Amino acid sequence: MRDVSWQDIDAATVPVVSRANDYPEETVGPPHNHSRAQLLHGATGVMIVSTVHGTWVVPPAQGVWIPPRVVHQVSMLGKVSTRNIYIDRDHLLGLPEECRVVAITPLMRSLLFETADLPFDYPPDSRAAAIMTLLLHELRAMETLPLGLPFPEHARLAARCRAFLEQPSVHAAIDAWAASLSMSRRAFTRLFRHETGLSFRAWCQQACLFTALPRLNAGESVTAIALDLGYETPAAFTSMFKRALGVPPSRYMKA
Structure with a gap:
């Protein structure tokens, strides 16, 4: 070494x-x-x-x-x-x-x-x-x-993004985020894309994938992770994972 x-x-x-x-x-x-x-x-x-x-x-x-x-x-x-x-x-x-x-x-x-x-x-x-x-x-x-998670420089939006990482969910509502920043939906959407380079939905999905990988590495089950993230079924989570990384979670971690 x-x-x-x-x-x-x-x-x-x-x-x-x-x-x-x-x-x-x-x-x-x-x-x-x-x-x-x-x-x-x-x-x-x-x-x-x-x-x-x-x-x-x-x-x-x-x-x-x-x-x-x-x-x-x-x-x-x-x-x-x-x-x-x-x-x-x-x-x-x-x-x-x-x-x-x-x-x-x-x-x-x-x-x-x-x-x-x-x-x-x-x-x-x-x-x-x-x-x-x-x-x-x-x-x-x-x-x-696709494993990077860009963070905004806008202080209040960055704080909201970091809070989301503590409890990520695929059901995050754009209107709730906009209201928390006292912004209209349209203004929030423009700000979010300008600050992160991603749409709100794409960023949230990326954040869910981001938090899932360390848990998979630690040996947690796909079912537990999927339900914690708000997916209706493990198959829905597996489908998202496969779209992002090309293989299902089990094959990815084995590789």
Whole structure:
């Protein structure tokens, strides 16, 4: 395992450097940022990455992309083993400018694990450099997963969104939210989309999916989660889950 300091990472002269860590259950890191972009891959366990602009839930075996100088905090649900790479600003062309959860392909996963055994400072014509270059190519092809939850900057609306995460429900009523902010339905709808980039209904569904994944990872049943979220049947929840992530909950967690 390679646990190097942030100072060494920021001072490195090579385009891509790697870091690997094991974290005990319920570890919560301090808010921090890096001069380089970061791909954070959780080989095991669930991670939650939070910034002032939103929150992202990272399922087992997937990753999160974090651009340079974005202040973020990482919370670990269960034991988490991570593999990270940090990319300097001169090699970010074609890569995202905002945080997002990304699918880690089998090839990318193998490359990430290989980086933990590579020299930290490697020659440009070495095997290590070739592996890092291939990782950069793979990064530009990575698929975004719908597991981000954007938060508004509007203070009262943000407070309402955070309260919803404490008790999410698919039956959230737009009129009730608008009334709580003393706004008309039309004005609220415009504000919500402007602040989050999503419709109210899409955001609520995303929030329900967001809160379901850590519970699935903890071993809770699909039936219990579905009923808690307000779905009429487990099948309705499974249908929503499959539309969002391509497979039903049981297959997703097994994968």
